[in-house]
Amino acid sequence: MFNAWLINDPSSDPGVYVKFKYRSEAALFDLGEIYRLQPRQILRVKHIFISHTHMDHFIGFDHLLRICLGRNMHISLFGPPGFRKNVEGKLAAYTWNLVRSYTNDFSLRVTEVSETQMTTTHYSCHSGFRPEPGITGRFNGILTDNNNFTVNAAFLDHKIPVLAFALKEQKHVNIMKNVLEDMDLPRGDWLVSLKDAVRRGDPDDVPIRVRWKGGEEKTVPLGELKKITRITGGQKISYIADAVYSSDNAQKIVTLTKNSDIIFIEAPFLEEDLETATEKYHLTARQAGYLAGMAGAKHIRIFHLSPKYKGLEYLLENEALEAFRSSLSGNSPA
């Protein structure tokens, strides 16, 4: 379970803070100015996903570095082609002769993603942030997959390749002990097989072997045992910035963000300024709303609003929401 919110107001630098509930851990999508975050919030960040390194999406790196240096912290960053050079350029701007003797090690694990490959380089304060080559592997649409969540990514066209992200929590299958007792079933290893079968979405007639300590066992169809389980988690959050509206981008966005609980999507321009939006390789509010609706998202949050609409942000909000509701109900854009 998580809470996710825009770090700044929707007209300011992009950035979404994702706080995982029940764990002192957070993730960031993009890293514009982050002065609005408390240091304690920044110190929770363990994963950072950068769409691209236009200045307004990455200028917060220095502030993050400043807050985290001297702490025992390890942060993973993911970004598009050229990303490691961008990070190295920022690190090269400072003198690091004293940090080697710090007791705590602050380190960065930076993964650069291309259409086919992911290459990781490690930078540790104990070695003065000298690049230490890591692993190279295939990029198959998944950036990270751990016990808690998976992050998928797709490349969008913004005149440069830009990464779009979808973070999905793993499903938790919980055992309701009171129901287990009511059914006179034993605790034990067989519950692991039951949980796996539920997590995989196996059909109801799949037999599950229930074992008692004394060696007795019987086979029960999965469907009958499902009432012992309760599924929690599995929330999905998507982040789309920046992209031109094209059929290729639209298809990738809808596929990546399908059934998101919330989609953060850029909407810099009104549809009446479609020509400007297209020239600048950005979405209009109407296109953003339409895409979020096509993805069947539960909620939409727009950001990256152009400063030209200062005081008129509600127009962008209204346009996006109207298109969102209309495409959710199956209407295509006029």
Ligand SMILES: [Zn+2]
């Ligand atoms: Zn941008």
